[in-house]
Amino acid sequence: MKKGDHLFLVDGSGFIFRAFHALPPLTRKSDGLPVGAVSGFCNMLWKLLTDARDTSVGVTPTHLAVIFDYSSQTFRKDLYPEYKANRSAPPEDLVPQFGLIREATRAFNLPCIETEGFEADDIIATYARAAEAIGADVTIVSSDKDLMQLVTANVHMYDSMKDKQIGIPDVIEKWGVPPEKMIDLQALTGDSTDNVPGVPGIGPKTAAQLLEEFGDLDTLLSRAEEIKQNKRRENIIASRELVQISRQLVTLRTDVPLQLDLDALVLEPQDGPKLIGFLKTMQFTTLTRRVADATGAAAADVEPAEVAVEWGAAAHGPDLDAGEGGDAAAAGKASAPARDGAAGADGEGMRPSELAAARLAAFKDVPVDRSIYQTVRDIETLKGWIAAAREAGLVAFDTESTSLDPMQAELAGVSLALAGDAASPAPGDIRACYIPLGHKSGGDDLFSDGLKLVDGQVPMDEALALLKELLEDPSVLKVAQNLKYDYLLMKRYGIDTAPFDDTMLISYVLEAGIGSHGMDALSERWLGHTPIAFKEVAGSGKAQVTFDRVEIAKATEYAAEDADVTLRLWLVLKPQLAERGLVRVYERLERPLVPVLARMEERGVTVDRQILSRLSGELAQKAAAFEEDIYELAGERFNIGSPKQLGDILFGKMGLSGGSKTKSGQWSTSASVLEDLAAGGEPLPRKIVDWRQLTKLKSTYTDALPTYVHPETKRVHTSYSLASTTTGRLSSSEPNLQNIPVRTAEGRKIRTAFISTPGHKLLSADYSQIELRVLAHVADIPQLRQAFADNIDIHAMTASEMFGVPVEGMPSEVRRRAKAINFGIIYGISAFGLANQLAIERSEASDYIKKYFERFPGIRDYMDATKAFAREHGYVETIFGRRAHYAEIRSSNPSVRAFNERAAINAPIQGSAADVIRRAMVKIEPALKAAGLDDRARMLLQVHDELIFEVEDEAVDAVTPLVVEVMESAAMPAISMKVPLKVDARAAHNWDEAH
DNA sequence: ACGTACACCTA
DNA sequence: GTAGGTGTACGTC
Incomplete structure (x- = not known):
């Protein structure tokens, strides 16, 4: 840098902060990401770089740097701990924009400067004085007083939002003192926003x-006694020392160690494509065009840049691996490229919530109208729709x-x-439209099975080829409701749908615990619209027909409405993710779990029907024997x-x-009641309990499971639900493979x-x-953390802490009670529940709980804090x-309220564990692939804390440690757990031996 | 044919 | 005490 150069310091x-509050809110159109400040920043920078001469600055920069605050821990905090102590967290909409503006700066090819321990103002001061010393001119782009x-004469400020240059006369005009007296003035007045103290009553x-x-502050302070006004004089004298501190606080340092010297701030030429890539990702269409025009870059050829968006969650949640692989491909694409010439009334300058409301308002004018749906009957029309979609x-x-x-x-x-x-x-x-592909008629004739394809349908294979182009197009976002179903179905037709959004999952993330997330429920809730019921179209009961037998006109109304409603739901729901900081969840x-689960379901698991058949026979025989005895008794x-x-028999007839x-009001015949009766010497109850166990195993497992074996794959394909629990766990149904017996020897035979x-093993890996590890982490309990760090028996440790019994030689009953208490804690313990579980008096259970909380006070604190949080936020x-x-946590009904409190205590623990295994499941396939093991090991099942794989015999030794490693590190890097996660893994020919 | 209560399987 | 799903019985429509 030399004399005559012009340095801009932004x-x-x-x-x-200024842009965020001064500019109207702006959100990215496709998903509602707040980008108002980013937009203002980019426009301002572009203007400075290209035509600063036309602004009130009147010169073009030769050097430019953008300076940021690094953290709030600066030397001023050491000087005065209350400095900026009144600052509240930045608005949720602003948080994601911090990172984006740094990204923007880099996209502009500009130095992005921050130094730990110093504020941006100090760095600016240091650069300004250094440049001035060389003889260069300086423009500080800021309006901060x-x-x-x-x-000075050589250092100006520039308010880019008002296009106003600020020089010495402007400072005097605004504050009544020249710039060199600003420090004294600020020391006297203080600053309420930074919590800098001042003299009361002095503005x-x-x-x-x-x-x-008096000329200056020192003179004023030394001659304060001369001030005539009583109150003012007293205040200044009383505040003397504080004012000295304030002066130090407001004085900018000019000796900050600089990472880049002045010469390094020289303006480099713009990298058109790099900048356009960023602008496209932000969907700033106007600026994209301007930059393209100015740099000569062909905007159309530039792909949107991958930008790690640190969405709202950062404000109050962990950074869920921004920049990590994860769902980046889908996420990047799902933010949809900005299209040239895209302009629109929708979403201009709106917060996400306003965007959702505006879209709802638009739906009011154009309600769902089934009469306008088109039936696509020929290939040209289909091509038209697909082209429009693309x-x-x-x-x-x-x-x-x-x-x-x-x-x-079948489709x-x-x-x-x-x-x-x-x-x-x-x-x-x-x-919206419906493309019938496989509708059939006929076959009602008893003497022929001649089902015929209905006329006027696009040939299935031609249509699928066209649909594949659309559903696999990386630049088209596909939106569906419960997409796992459609994904799996289309996958069976050779189509790998991506990228996608799923309205059911968006609703689930927004409102787990509030209502259901099925399309009909969401349509009622958000759109006030009731879609046609399936049974209206296909009939119900005996008269129900499969959809391919539905008349096409009727099918069009039903099917196109589903797509219509799904799109409307997406338009309303998607922006709310950003609004509530839930995008990263x-x-x-x-x-990313949708394709993972779809593949697991598609693979299925082999169930040996012969084993089950033999077991079923055994169970039938044993149960029959019990029946004779029972009737006798x-x-x-x-x-x-x-x-x-x-x-009636037990409590009526037998009395x-x-x-x-x-x-x-019925007599309870639950197992615990029957056990009590049996303990009293009655022979019948015991036999009932045993009979029940046998018939339960037979009906629910050995008889039911074989009916689920797929006729072609010969395997059992469960269905996982991603959105049916409140806590984040998956559920499994048809059949439920998450409740296969394990507790008793008899039950384990099912496994x-x-x-x-053949040639493979089942590998079971479970946390x-x-x-309890999650509990130790969130409640931060030293003894629990230590026990897990040392890998010692957690229940024995608990018993030892509570009852003062050494772990060595501990009676099993003592450990059993501690174990029940540990589980009770996770479930939001109550004396009633613990007493039930341990078959002890409620008062005794109460004493245990009291003792537990005395030994682990952090657990009680955590529970109280969780309840308070739930009450406040719902x-x-x-x-x-x-x-x-948990909407009912504020219920006036004490038992309803208590139930919700227990559930609210349990949910973060159960849910965090569920999140951990979800993360593991997302990571496992890429990890296998990276190790070249993806065609030798396949994930089949998930049972809450366990993953089951089918692995080639020769690959077991390589796959096992890999799976363990991925699972144990699954929380990283989003969360660094305070306790290690531990995974046990074993491989065997069947699930019983592997578990 | 469908919904609810009860019982019982899992983590 | 938390979170699920399924089978049977038995009521209603």
Whole structure:
């Protein structure tokens, strides 16, 4: 740098706050990411770089740097601990923009400067004085009064938002003192926003007047006695020392160690494509065009840049691995590229919530109208729809098929819905169509099975080829409701849908615990619209037909409406993720799991029908033997499986005492009641309990499981639900493979029927005590942390702490009680529950709990804090930011309230553990692939804290440690757990031996 | 044919 | 005491 050069110093941090509050809010059109300050920043920088000469600055910079605050821990905090202590957290909408503005700066090819321990103002002061010393001119792009002390003949400030240059006369005009007196003035007045103390009763006017009279602050303080006004004099004398501190606080340092010297700030030429890539990602269409024009870069050829968006979650949740691989591909694409020429009324300058409201308002003018849906009957029309969808970059789709089971279903048709450009969707302009592909008729004739394809349908293979182009197009966001179903169905037709959004999962992330997330419920809740019921279209009961037999006109109304409603829901729900800081939960913990689970479901697991058949026979025989004894003891034959009849026999006919009633007034015949009766010497109850166990195993497992074996794959394909628990756990159904017996020897035999393919093993890897580890982490309990760090028996340690019994030689009963208490804690303990569990008196259980809290006071603190949080917010959060809602926690009904409190205490623990294994599941396939093991090991099942793989025999030794490592480190890098996670893994030919 | 209560399987 | 799903019985429509 030399004399005559012109250095621009941009106060990045100041700009962010100013732009955020001064500019109208602006959100990225496709997803509602708040970008107002980023937009203001980019526009301002571009203007400075290209035509600063035309602004009130009147010169073009030769050097430029953007300066940011690094942290709030600066030397001023040491000087005066209360400095900036009144600052509250930045607004949620602003937080994601900090990182984006740094990204923007780099995209502009400009130095981005921050130094630990110093504020941006100090760095600016240091550069300004250094440049001035060389003889260069300086323009500080800021309007912050704290920087006005730097103004000289050669150093100006520039308020970019008002396009106003600030020189010495301007400072005098505004503050009544020249720049060099600004420090004295600020010391006297203090600064309420930075919590800098001042003299009470002295504002800028009085301060300027006093400085005018006495010349400077030191003189004023030494001659304060001369001040005539009593109150003012007393205040200044009383504040003398504080004013000295204030002066130090407001004085900018000019000796900050500089990472880059002045020469390094020289303006480099713009890298057009790099900048355009960033601007496209932000969807700043106007500026993109301007930059393209100015740099000669072809904007159309530039891909949107991958920008790690640190969305709102950072404000109060962990950074869920921004920049980590994860769902980046889907996320980057799902933010949809800005399209040239995209302009629109929708979303201009709106907060996400306003965007959602505006879209809802648009729907009011254009309600769902089933009469406008188009039936696509020829290939040209289909091509038209697909071209429009690809042009738009956004399409909602839904598949219609012959079965609720995506492994059995045959495709009947596909519906699409469009609402204009992805970057600027037009909610009031939704159109939708149905493409029938496999509708059939005939076959009613008893003497022929001649089902014939209905005329006027696009040939299935041609349509699929076109749909594949659309569904696999990386620049088109596909939106569906419960996409896992459609994903799996389309995958069976050779189509790998991506990128995508799922309205059901968005709703789940927003409102787990509030209502259900099915399409009909969401449509009622958000759109006030009731879609046609499936049974209206396909009938119900005996008269129900598969969708491919539905008349096409009727099918069009139903199917196209589903796509229409799905798109409307997306338009309303998606912006709310950003609004509530839940984007990363959605993008890291929900969306990427869809294809992972779809593949697991598609693979299925082999269940040996012969083993089950043999077991079933054994169980039938044993149960029959019990039946004879039971009838004998009861004195009559009755339906043992009927609790009502059984209750009448036991407590009526036989007159046994010690029974209890269920909430409907029936005699309870639960296992615990029967156990009590058996302990009293009655022979019948014991036999009932045993009979029940046998018949339960038979009906629910050995008889039911074989009916789920797929006719072609010969494997059992469960279905996982991503959105049916409040806590974030998955659930499994048809069949439920998450409740296969394990507790009793008899039950475990069921597990021997789950076997590996020849040449393979089943590998089971399960987290050890993950929920107690999570508890130790969130409640930060030293003894628990230590115990887990040392890998010692946690229940024995608890017993030892509570009862003072050494771990060595501890009676098993003592440990059992401690174990029950540990579990009780996780479940939001109550004396009633613990007493029930341990079959002890409630008062004794109460004493245990009291003792536990004395030994682990941090647990009680955690529970109280969780309850208070839930009461205040109506939800609780996992360590990864997932929310579980408990609306009834404020209920006036004490038992309802207590139930919600227990659930709210449990949810962060159970939910955090669920998040951990979700993360592991997302990471496992890429990890296997990276190790070249992806075609030798396949993840099949998840059972809350356990993953089951099918692994080639020769690959077991390589896969096992890899799986363990991925699972144990699954919380990283988003969360660094205070306790290690431990995973046990074993491989065997069947699930029983592997577990 | 469908919904609810009860019982019982899992983590 | 938390979170689920399924089978049977038995009521209603």
